[in-house]
Amino acid sequence: MTTAAPTSSRALVEDVRRGKVSAIARLISRTEASPDAVGDALAEIHRHTGRAHIVGITGVPGSGKSTLIAQLCRQVRDGGRKVAVVAVDPTSPFSGGSILGDRVRMSELNSDPDTFIRSMATRGNLGGLSRATLPAVDILDAAGFDIVIIETVGVGQDEVDVVRAAHTTVVASAPGLGDDIQAIKAGVLEIADIHVVSKCDRPDANRTISELKAMLTIGMQLSSRMDWRVPVIGTSAVTGEGLDQLLTAIDDHHAKMTETGELDRRRLRIAEMRVLKFAEDMLRDRFENDREGRVQEIAEQVARLELAPEAGARRLLGQIQKEIAS
Amino acid sequence: MTTAAPTSSRALVEDVRRGKVSAIARLISRTEASPDAVGDALAEIHRHTGRAHIVGITGVPGSGKSTLIAQLCRQVRDGGRKVAVVAVDPTSPFSGGSILGDRVRMSELNSDPDTFIRSMATRGNLGGLSRATLPAVDILDAAGFDIVIIETVGVGQDEVDVVRAAHTTVVASAPGLGDDIQAIKAGVLEIADIHVVSKCDRPDANRTISELKAMLTIGMQLSSRMDWRVPVIGTSAVTGEGLDQLLTAIDDHHAKMTETGELDRRRLRIAEMRVLKFAEDMLRDRFENDREGRVQEIAEQVARLELAPEAGARRLLGQIQKEIAS
Numbered sequence: 124m125t126t127a128a129p130t131s132s133r134a135l136v137e138d139v140r141r142g143k144v145s146a147i148a149r150l151i152s153r154t155e156a157s158p159d160a161v162g163d164a165l166a167e168i169h170r171h172t173g174r175a176h177i178v179g180i181t182g183v184p185g186s187g188k189s190t191l192i193a194q195l196c197r198q199v200r201d202g203g204r205k206v207a208v209v210a211v212d213p214t215s216p217f218s219g220g221s222i223l224g225d226r227v228r229m230s231e232l233n234s235d236p237d238t239f240i241r242s243m244a245t246r247g248n249l250g251g252l253s254r255a256t257l258p259a260v261d262i263l264d265a266a267g268f269d270i271v272i273i274e275t276v277g278v279g280q281d282e283v284d285v286v287r288a289a290h291t292t293v294v295a296s297a298p299g300l301g302d303d304i305q306a307i308k309a310g311v312l313e314i315a316d317i318h319v320v321s322k323c324d325r326p327d328a329n330r331t332i333s334e335l336k337a338m339l340t341i342g343m344q345l346s347s348r349m350d351w352r353v354p355v356i357g358t359s360a361v362t363g364e365g366l367d368q369l370l371t372a373i374d375d376h377h378a379k380m381t382e383t384g385e386l387d388r389r390r391l392r393i394a395e396m397r398v399l400k401f402a403e404d405m406l407r408d409r410f411e412n413d414r415e416g417r418v419q420e421i422a423e424q425v426a427r428l429e430l431a432p433e434a435g436a437r438r439l440l441g442q443i444q445k446e447i448a449s
Numbered sequence: 450m451t452t453a454a455p456t457s458s459r460a461l462v463e464d465v466r467r468g469k470v471s472a473i474a475r476l477i478s479r480t481e482a483s484p485d486a487v488g489d490a491l492a493e494i495h496r497h498t499g500r501a502h503i504v505g506i507t508g509v510p511g512s513g514k515s516t517l518i519a520q521l522c523r524q525v526r527d528g529g530r531k532v533a534v535v536a537v538d539p540t541s542p543f544s545g546g547s548i549l550g551d552r553v554r555m556s557e558l559n560s561d562p563d564t565f566i567r568s569m570a571t572r573g574n575l576g577g578l579s580r581a582t583l584p585a586v587d588i589l590d591a592a593g594f595d596i597v598i599i600e601t602v603g604v605g606q607d608e609v610d611v612v613r614a615a616h617t618t619v620v621a622s623a624p625g626l627g628d629d630i631q632a633i634k635a636g637v638l639e640i641a642d643i644h645v646v647s648k649c650d651r652p653d654a655n656r657t658i659s660e661l662k663a664m665l666t667i668g669m670q671l672s673s674r675m676d677w678r679v680p681v682i683g684t685s686a687v688t689g690e691g692l693d694q695l696l697t698a699i700d701d702h703h704a705k706m707t708e709t710g711e712l713d714r715r716r717l718r719i720a721e722m723r724v725l726k727f728a729e730d731m732l733r734d735r736f737e738n739d740r741e742g743r744v745q746e747i748a749e750q751v752a753r754l755e756l757a758p759e760a761g762a763r764r765l766l767g768q769i770q771k772e773i774a775s
Contacts, residue, residue: 173754393752399736399765402732406728418724423717426713432724433492435724436724
């Protein structure tokens with residue numbers, strides 16, 4: 124018999140599913156502290172996902188991405204839907220790293236119970252995904268948020284991976300940053316379903332928009348199986364221009380994906396990615412928490428040239444399997 | 450009984466150990482084509498490594514790194530030692546991507562039987578390590594090269610990882626590129642055992658050298674356990690300045706590591722990294738070559754919300770273990 128104490132895992136999952144903000148925050152915090160300790164709750168949460176539209180928004184620092192997200196949240200709320208943001212960008216004001224004006228706008232959003240904003244710690248000094256990021260998205264999905272936004276900074280492989288965990292990917296650029304070039308470099312041009320050029324009140328914004336459109340024409344062959352013309356939308360935090368157009372594009376993309384079966388394909392692709400990442404994390408964890416020194420022993424044998432690295436890897440996988448089975 | 454035909458794995462390993470250039474080239478090519486197909490040869494090669502000094506040289510494109518390496522090779526040869534270069538930088542002239550002057554210098558080196566230069570394909574469109582890179586270093590070590598240089602471009606986690614596979618890491622910067630800042634961003638400042646500022650015939654080189662020295666003073670706490678003062682060496686391809694100083698620093702670093710036991714610690718760290726990378730590669734391979742559709746079945750169950758991602762990862766690791774055991 125499971126007790127129904129308010130802190131029990133089952134009760135917490137129930138409260139999350141009812142959309143109770145304190146329960147959502149608590150389960151995300153517990154997940155950040157130790158995903159393994161709440162493994163059962165997360166498995167239960169996962170069964171109740173699948174309703175939210177997961178939107179990844181990425182862009183280099185200075186691309187106006189965080190302001191854009193704040194305004195997009197208000198746009199979603201104005202239409203009566205619930206919206207959540209998971210920020211994994213350490214430079215994001217959602218993570219506490221920006222100018223006062225942004226912070227004020229954020230806290231306005233925070234006082235609305237149907238808007239949930241959460242920044243996640245990044246893993247290492249080189250940036251990277253928190254292992255709690257995707258479970259947090261699951262939690263918000265199961266809690267009934269209609270749109271869950273993942274905000275990442277557009278540099279590095281891990282960040283590209285997290286955007287690949289989204290159904291729809293929005294890439295934000297700004298004029299005068301050379302962002303377009305940076306976007307190609309990081310491989311994000313190919314993964315964008317929607318391009319946004321922020322600060323389009325600036326005179327040089329048109330050039331950025333044209334350049335992006337030209338690149339998209341060249342890269343047409345790279346687009347997904349679905350017949351979707353990647354839009355380039357100019358937005359302005361000053362005039363509010365383009366925000367409704369962006370939300371419409373996000374909704375259109377979702378409708379098109381549902382219609383064509385692309386949504387199911389992306390869900391499968393996301394599932395593959397999550398399983399693989401989890402397995403890799405288990406390997407890394409095993410390395411970092413080598414309590415009995417058995418991994419160390421393998422490495423020592425390899426260093427002494429008694430064991431080839433490949434044979435060492437096989438032995439490591441074998442050990443992990445034994446531990447999982449037991 | 451194993452036949453001694455010239456193409457047999459055992460004969461090839463023997464020829465590699467005798468330093469036969471054609472055998473070295475052939476085994477590296479076979480490794481690039483399929484590391485698994487030559488697994489036994491590579492395991493045998495690994496047993497005969499441990500003599501070479503492995504030097505990682507990294508730097509952003511434009512840092513003058515490839516010219517530096519070409520000159521360093523000549524410096525090593527002038528001292529009567531054998532030197533090999535494994536280039537994993539797609540922008541490197543060793544990989545065929547640079548100006549004519551460089552190419553001419555490279556081909557001079559290529560005609561010397563005691564200098565071996567090989568560029569490796571990079572893995573994906575986002576750059577990254579070839580799985581054959583570290584086996585290639587093993588092959589060159591076992592073939593009797595005294596110094597094996599790994600050249601990587603200084604961006605991205607994978608590139609940092611490959612430099613971590615070296616005993617001594619040299620980071621190249623150039624004046625006027627803002628490279629110093631880029632070096633910090635990519636986390637390479639902390640991993641440098643030796644800094645080189647190329648093009649030091651330029652008037653603005655002194656500023657770059659001073660900036661690097663200042664940053665190193667601030668970062669003193671980050672240095673390794675060994676008492677080693679990271680030198681900042683100015684070099685010039687025009688005047689030849691600094692080249693002898695660089696080779697002396699590389700040799701001094703090796704001597705100091707041997708003396709203090711740091712070399713053994715680094716060998717152990719490299720072994721750990723290789724075992725983990727290999728295990729991760731095995732996981733990825735299993736995903737990409739899912740002949741019986743069993744991984745796909747796991748992903749489908751996760752996508753249908755019948756299985757949590759973590760449980761899927763456990764099942765995946767279990768399957769891999771079974772295949773390895775069989």
